[in-house]
Amino acid sequence: MVITPSLRLRAPGTESRAPSAVGRATSCWIRPALLLSGALGCSSATLSTRYAPLHPANHQAVTFRVIATDSDGIASIRLHVFEYELLVGAAGAQVARRRAAGTWGAVRTWSFPSHPGAIDESHTISGGFPAASYIRYLVEVRDTLSGDVSDSWAFAAGDWPFGNSPIPIWVNGPPGERIDIAFVADRTDFVNARDMLPGLVPLIFDGYHENAGIRAGRKYWQFYYSPNLGFISDFDTPPRQMDIPPSVVSAGIIDGATVIHTTVKRDWAAGGNFGTEPQNRGTAVHESAHAVFGLKDEYAGGGHASSSDPHHNNYDSLGSAQSYNTSNGWAASDAEVIQTSWWRPEPSGLQCIMLDDGDASMPEFGRTCLHRALWFYLQLEP
């Protein structure tokens, strides 16, 4: 089966429970393995959630938003919010404990007698949350055939009590089984790291989550930000310098850092870290694909190397690129030269984001790179 990048994929991590009444499970989430095998048997249902503002201040209003589609018609939505207080536990561990008299459970239910195929709803907790809060939320969507899907995430709210350690703004699981990215505010443009947060909302929710390859593994991408500032120099103005705060480097849970700046610079990447303006979402996904998936550039003059990893996008011989294609059911002739000694297995016509990052636009991954991303997500599973 050829997987087209434009296919809208249900993000793994949105759970499906079997309907309680007789009927069929009309909603499901697509396991990467199923996607790779071509077993796409689900209805065209989607669910995404978000909240704002990121890392809300003490008692700042927080709005939760639900965007869902379901060809079987949406019957109801329920939003649950669970409020914890943060404290230092045994051996200095960062612990969250249910806050006495805090919010705990369902806070809003929407019913849709007209059974729309698409909804976009929001709920605001106007009083927000106090200092040292950790908020988990769960959204459950039920369709007309009693199929359920859900989405659940957590974030810090109020004054962060753990010093300079990275602050979670979008998390849902153990770091060892996730891709953990920390955003670092560039001191060129920011006095306080929090000032960077508004620019991260479109970068994450309308950037990373808009890319099909990222959306397919949305569950695995966790985001934090550093209370400390960092810096990245302009590539064309040596000495080239990239300062990632020690509290990020030594956090023990962060896989890569992105320095966010608003002054236009010629950005660069090294050591799995990179810089970008927040609006250059295509650049962010492209560089993240290097740092996380090990994908290489598909354009001449970029970084090229071969790899034994499955679904690599650079080959040092035409024959190897062609063999990769035929072994995956694609035409050998699709392989194209990148530059002397390097070939890409996927044709330029697929417009892979590794061929052109698109800057502020969001190209999709080509078929090879998409397979690579899906394979990688599977490796994160215990």
Added chain:
Amino acid sequence: MDPKSVPTELALYPTMPVLLVTLEASDAGYQIVEARTIPGAINRVPFGSHDVLVSAEDGSGVSVASTSFVNPRAAHTTGAKSPQEAVLPAARITILLPAPDRIRVLSIKVVSGPNAGLETRLPLPSSPGD
């Protein structure tokens, strides 16, 4: 997540003792800048490119862990317009390894990028604890 069985207390990040090692790469090769045990999380699969391979060995030379990372000295501009590369004079990278109590030596092999072909063995400081 079942809303009826949400835990009332949880650790933000399940962690285990890991060995944090900061390496510095330069024209002179690789050296260990820092090695200490911290609470952390080891990824189930190495991230990024396998430009530099690391094998962590115990006192008998037996490998107890391995990982890889992108060459820290290789810098490249972002975007496809007028791409450029540069070699950083020196660069540091931090890696995490399991079994901190057993690791005594890091065996490093640079496969690609700056310092390609380098193979070196770096003994850890005698007490890589906190």
